[in-house]
Amino acid sequence: MYRKKVISAIAAAATLGMLVAGCANQTAPSGTETSGGGGRINIPAISKVDVPAGAVLPAGDGKGTCPSTTTIAYAGAETGPNAQLGINIFNGIQLAINQHNAANPGCQVQFKKFDTEGDPNKATGPVTQIVSEPDIVGVVGLPFSGESKATGNIFEQKGLVHITPSATNPSLTKNGWTTFFRALGNDAVQGPAAAKFLTDKLQAKKVYLVQDDSDYGIGLGTTTSQALGSAMVGSDKVVTGQKDFSAVISKIMNAKADTVYYAGYYAEGAPFDQQLVAKGFTGSFVGPDGVKDDQFIKLAGDASSNSYFTCPCIPGELIPSFESEYKKLANAEPGTYSIEGYDAVTVLLSGIDKGKQSRADLLSWVKSYDADGLSKHYKWDSTGELATPDVYGYKVENGKIVPIGVIGK
Amino acid sequence: MISEVIPTLLHSVPVDDTWITFDVNSFTQNFWSSTFDGLTFGAIYALVALGYTLVYGVLNLINFAHSEVFITGCYGVFFTLSALNFGPSAPRLGFWAIVGNLVLALIVAIIASALMAVIVERVAYKPLRQRKAPRLAFLITAIGVSFAIQYTIYWWRGPSPEAALTMFRPLAIFDVFGTIVDSQQVVIVIAAIILMIATDQFIRRSRTGRGIRAVAQDPDTATLMGVNKEKIIVTTFIIGGILAGAAALFYVMKIPSGVQYNGGFILGVKAFAAAVLGGIGNVRGALLGGLLIGLIGNYGQVLLGSSQWTDVVAFVVLVLVLIVRPEGVLGSSLGKSKA
Structure with missing residues (x-):
């Protein structure tokens, strides 16, 4: 008998709950497209960006030669809660390496990925493994600031050049590291x-x-x-x-x-x-x-x-040549920092094609690098910062992220 | 470990100038809103806490896998509502359509959680009981089962949370001292309290409830008096699972993006703390403990000015209470409660 009471009590609870829930939905305004009292500003999307005419591309002149063991590594998130930011980057890298290897039969650069999950506590393991593999002469990474800070010393000790395509914490270039380069503007x-x-x-x-x-x-x-x-x-x-x-x-x-x-x-x-x-x-x-x-x-x-x-990222989706190739490879539009990853590895690949195939040679190559990439001009100061990087604004329009132009330098 | 610590030591960690500040102004400003949110979370903690408390009362076992029983319910809610075309945006459905869909999700969640609870009991605990394993073996098994389920889900669904599921758009219902109480908070708190009263009455008045209390008091005598101990144990796990399933629906209602492989872990720890705070083994204690943990955490967060303090404050208060009252606020008394 009591059991029946309990069941009816639960039923009553559920009904009451659903009643209130239902009411809430019924009278709520539909859709969030309508802007609030503040009056949202409409900033139009842009549809193209300027690409430097003489941008260095991964393919190079097609005459590069290098040992078959030459390897470039990516260290960063492949899994983890913010994995997508890392996936955007290594797809950009993969695209550049594919283009390079297709154009240069004499130089087939290997590409290895190391997963940090974007977590500073987990990043030291994979990075230690990277620096202990002698075939790895250059690294693109690490994408996040916390993990970059945790691992910068390991790269420094082994003299291994690494270009971050996305870590923006300003203090990263104030550690006296000589192997750290930032391929974008900082915070x-x-x-x-x-x-x-x-x-x-x-x-x-x-x-x-x-x-x-x-x-x-x-x-x-x-x-x-x-x-x-x-x-x-x-x-x-x-x-x-x-x-x-x-x-x-x-x-x-x-x-x-x-x-x-x-x-x-x-x-x-x-x-x-x-x-x-x-x-x-x-x-x-x-x-x-x-x-x-x-x-x-x-x-x-x-x-x-x-x-x-x-x-501080350039909308790679607005560079048609990059966009179509990327789409073929990743089956998706270029994401945040795809083009920065592509450009960063291009800097390394152009050095390898020029015969800079040891860690020390490639490091000094990057140090004195002074050329355009697809997204911007690359020339680093002594701390590893670029001169005048652009910051872009973006907005959400019809469920997609679209660029609205340069908002600062 | 060392390799993880050294880089941190070599570079100073950027911290704010003052690491602890009391923001009394913000506390008074946000007092009511943090009260209502605290109660909402407290109600969810309390429902999960009941599962810990009942099993502890009957078996003297801390069922660490209960947080996974709860997250199983969350996945039940997620898959049901996804199949019914719910998504990150509030659905544009009629009144009864939403009621029907949510009831269906509730039923699926309850079945999923209860089923998981029974599986855990049958696979992990029953064999140990039959072999008269020492207490410690149960504890380690409980932790092991918890991780096993967590990482099975990780392997299956990956590390990212599932897409948000909005069940309905919360609507302001009434205004307390300038703070709006919305329909979501009212639904969760009222439904949770009714469920807990029902559970309390069930334990106190029904025949099965009497059996549960008898086994909690003295398993051997209860068996001699004709109580089927094994059946009572399974029933206890099922009740805990049902309440965890209901909690799962309310949790996803409150936190639409909370469905994640390890999403139950912290909530489980807090619910367990709530059970201990109220007096483990005590059904009413679980309710009180849940609401207290919810409130204290939210107050601490507003007073100290950062979300980082929620858990610190809640657990410091837990320790302080246990120093004064080691048995919890209401004492542990599943077996002793009067019929």
Whole structure:
């Protein structure tokens, strides 16, 4: 008898719950395309970028010769919560190596991938393995700032040149490393560019800045908040792996912020934006390069239509020759940093074709490198930074990320 | 280990100037919103905590695999709703369509979780019981089963979370001191509390409940009095599984992107802490402990100004409470509770 009571109680609970749930849905506005009270700014997408005329391409002159053991490695995320950012890069590398090997029968460069899961704690193992393999003469990686910081010394000790296609923490070039090169702008450039984008282009009056606990998030959060000045009405921190953002969101709502800037990766950024919109936030959500990936849209759904991105990356999808070849290889559009990965390995490949086939030779080749790549001009200063890298803005339009032009240098 | 530590030592880690600050202003501003969110999470913790508490009461076993029983339910919800074309965006469905879909997801989640709970019991614990294994063997097995299930899911579904599933768009229902309480919070808290009252009444009043309490009090005497101990044990696991399945639905409702191979782990630890805080083995203690852990974590987070503090505060309070009351707030008493 009591059992019956229990069952009816559970049924009652379920019914009540569903009633409220149903009501909620019925009366809710449909779709998030309508902009909130803040009046979202419409910035048109761009459809082409300028490609340097004399860009160095992986194919070279076709006369390269090298030992068959010559190997280039990629170290970075192949799996892990932010794996897609790594996959974009090594597909770009793979494309360049395929093109090089097809054009140079005398020089078949091997390509090896080492998975770090993007985790600083896990990256030291694979990197130690890389430096102990004598055939590896150059490395593209590591993609993330935290893992780059954790492994820079290992490369330095063994004199192995490595070009990061995407790590943007400014302090990485201040460690005195001579083997570290950055193929893009750092967050000392991205932070101020983002701040300018927020206050000028998006006309944000009240920006709420949220950063994660990675080296990348902390560094970018700092440079952005300094540049924002009084336009920032508050800031908060989240942790890697966080799933519930309700406390942060209630602070944002109480501060009446019109724009949120999130310094971190998409694994946390996507659920954050999704929950933010679900709580009724009608302003814009702006994320950096770590958030700019289709995975963000997949994980956040409709909520992502309020999103913009800042990124020191060049929209590779707008370079037709690169786009079509990449698509053939990866069966997908070029992603964030695909072109940077492609360009970075091209620098190494051109050196190998010129006979720089030992670690020491290839290192000095990169040090004195001074030529155009598909995405930009490559010439590093003594710390491994480029001279004037561009920062691009992007936005979500009809469920796709599209570039909206250069937002800063 | 060493190779991991050295690079960190060689480069100074960037930290903020002050590593701990108390933001009383933010706390007073966000007091009500963190209360409501704390209660919502607390209700979910409490449902999962019941599974720990019941099994502990009957077997004196900490079933570490219970967090995987819970995540199995989450996958049940995910696959059901995905098959019904739910996605990251709130569905545009009529009232009864949503009710029907969610009830279906609830049923699948409950079946999945209960089934997983029974499998764990049959495969991992029953053989040990029959061979009269020492207590420690159960504990290690429990941890082992937990990892085995976790990494089976990892192998099957990969490391990334599943795409978000929005069940319905939360709607403001009423306003408390300027803070909006939404339909999602109301649904979760009310449904969870009703489920817990039902469980409590079931344990206290039904014949099976009497059997559960008898086995918790003294398994041998209970067996002599005609209680089928093995049947009672399986029933206990099933009840825990049912509640974990319901918790899974509410969890995915609250955290649409929470379905991930290790998504149950931290939640399981917190639910276990809730059970201990309330008094392990005590059904009402699980409810109280769950709500307390939810609230304390959220308050700590707002007061100290960063999400990094949620777990620190919750567990420090747990330790402090246990120093004063080692048996938990309400004491451990599944066997002793009055009929």
